[in-house]
Amino acid sequence: MTSEPLGVFHPSGRFYRFTILIFISLLVLGSYFAYDSIGALENTLMAELHLDRSTIGSLYTAYSVAAIAIVFFGGMLYDKLGPRKASLLFSVLVFLGAVIVAVAKGKWMLIFGRLIFGAGSESLIVVQSAIISRWFKGKEMAMAFGIALTLSRVGTVFSFNTEELIADHFHSFRVALWAAALLCLFSVLCNLVFIAMDRHGEKVLSLQKAEAGDKIVFSDLKKFTSSYWFVVLLCVTFYSAIFPFTALSSDMFHDKWGIPNVTAMSGGFLTKVFYNFTHMFNTAPGITSITIAASMIFAPFAGGLVDRIGRRASLMVVGALIMIPAHLLLGVTHWNPIPMMALLGVAFVLVPAAMWPSVPLVVEEKRVGTAFGLMTAIQNGGLALFPLLNGWLRDKTGTYTSTQIMFSGLGAAGLLFAFLLLRADKRHGGVLEAGSGAGSRGTELQPE
Numbered sequence: 058m059t060s061e062p063l064g065v066f067h068p069s070g071r072f073y074r075f076t077i078l079i080f081i082s083l084l085v086l087g088s089y090f091a092y093d094s095i096g097a098l099e100n101t102l103m104a105e106l107h108l109d110r111s112t113i114g115s116l117y118t119a120y121s122v123a124a125i126a127i128v129f130f131g132g133m134l135y136d137k138l139g140p141r142k143a144s145l146l147f148s149v150l151v152f153l154g155a156v157i158v159a160v161a162k163g164k165w166m167l168i169f170g171r172l173i174f175g176a177g178s179e180s181l182i183v184v185q186s187a188i189i190s191r192w193f194k195g196k197e198m199a200m201a202f203g204i205a206l207t208l209s210r211v212g213t214v215f216s217f218n219t220e221e222l223i224a225d226h227f228h229s230f231r232v233a234l235w236a237a238a239l240l241c242l243f244s245v246l247c248n249l250v251f252i253a254m255d256r257h258g259e260k261v262l263s264l265q266k267a268e269a270g271d272k273i274v275f276s277d278l279k280k281f282t283s284s285y286w287f288v289v290l291l292c293v294t295f296y297s298a299i300f301p302f303t304a305l306s307s308d309m310f311h312d313k314w315g316i317p318n319v320t321a322m323s324g325g326f327l328t329k330v331f332y333n334f335t336h337m338f339n340t341a342p343g344i345t346s347i348t349i350a351a352s353m354i355f356a357p358f359a360g361g362l363v364d365r366i367g368r369r370a371s372l373m374v375v376g377a378l379i380m381i382p383a384h385l386l387l388g389v390t391h392w393n394p395i396p397m398m399a400l401l402g403v404a405f406v407l408v409p410a411a412m413w414p415s416v417p418l419v420v421e422e423k424r425v426g427t428a429f430g431l432m433t434a435i436q437n438g439g440l441a442l443f444p445l446l447n448g449w450l451r452d453k454t455g456t457y458t459s460t461q462i463m464f465s466g467l468g469a470a471g472l473l474f475a476f477l478l479l480r481a482d483k484r485h486g487g488v489l490e491a492g493s494g495a496g497s498r499g500t501e502l503q504p505e
């Protein structure tokens with residue numbers, strides 16, 4: 058009997074797998090754009106809505122508080138709906154939250170919008186991680202995470218480089234916030250394509266029904282090894298020194314170095330966008346986005362490298378180490394900030410590329426959902442606290458020196474956790490340091 062050749066677009070093939078990856082990545086494009094639209098528009102928002110920096114920080118805090126609550130209590134919802142319906146529900150929440158932010162008349166409505174937005178957005182990111190693990194298990198997993206990060210970062214980089222421009226061009230910051238909401242709607246449409254492809258793939262490949270992504274199963278907590286906990290601790294310290302920093306860094310570049318928010322340029326809107334991108338190093342939000350652009354460009358290559366050489370814990374050590382001088386020099390010197398932002402960019406390439414794909418390697422397969430959910434909840438604890446502290450310290454002291462020392466300290470704590478991870482991984486057989494072929498999925502791991 059001759060077997061039918063499988064088409065190029067068969068769910069078991071690479072082409073199908075990577076196409077589905079594109080849509081699962083675009084699922085969060087809008088939310089990444091909208092997440093940082095606050096940071097990108099901070100000077101305009103502060104002027105137009107009479108907000109202080111602590112309030113800008115509190116908009117990030119509201120996002121993370123909602124995220125922590127939903128990740129802990131949203132488990133039942135996942136159980137009932139499954140990730141496809143849940144992803145749809147959460148992407149609609151993201152869109153709704155972005156709309157509320159766009160129409161908000163003052164601080165409290167903005168905070169309410171960010172709460173709704175955060176509840177949807179972080180859950181969507183966890184579903185995304187669980188789906189990537191499911192489609193790329195034992196395949197190009199770190200590279201897949203890298204590609205997903207790249208497409209997410211496109212949202213962030215565009216946010217920092219177009220939002221002020223949109224507000225400036227249309228003489229209204231609301232148009233810029235509506236642009237963010239529209240992009241969230243685009244992500245809802247991408248979600249529909251992903252759902253169709255995932256359902257088809259599941260049927261054709263007789264895949265196990267997709268499990269709930271992020272339900273926290275409390276009895277699982279004591280089953281996790283120290284390697285997992287060190288990854289989580291590094292995650293919270295590392296990201297607390299990145300996103301809360303970028304939330305206000307455009308203001309720092311404007312305030313401390315006098316760098317403008319948009320380039321003075323006449324012409325049509327698209328000409329201005331193009332000019333702004335090509336002169337990214339001349340604007341405060343553009344300089345903020347250097348770090349993110351580095352991660353956007355290099356994440357898939359770093360992921361491919363991690364798949365091949367392993368050395369995940371060592372790369373996390375290097376990334377955390379680089380962060381310490383980069384933040385410190387931004388705080389205590391008046392040197393050109395671009396090289397420091399580039400250094401932070403290197404850290405932002407290395408650590409996420411090695412960290413997120415490490416999770417499925419250090420926990421048992423059936424606990425991957427819990428592991429990602431818990432890590433996201435704890436990460437958001439830092440993302441809730443540090444933007445507030447950043448804004449508060451800046452408002453109190455009148456400079457960003459103390460906040461930069463704080464971020465540098467977070468880098469030092471991250472370095473300590475990365476070293477402890479390296480040591481714990483040695484004890485657990487070096488699964489994180491192993492390259493392709495040599496690494497196991499850690500199913501034999503036992504709690505200490």
Ligand SMILES: N[C@@H](Cc1c[nH]cn1)C(=O)NCC(=O)O
Nearest residue numbers: 088089092179182206296300409
């Ligand atoms: N939990 C997110 C936070 C975020 C940033 N922008 C939108 N949400 C996260 O940490 N994602 C991983 C990453 O490296 O961006």
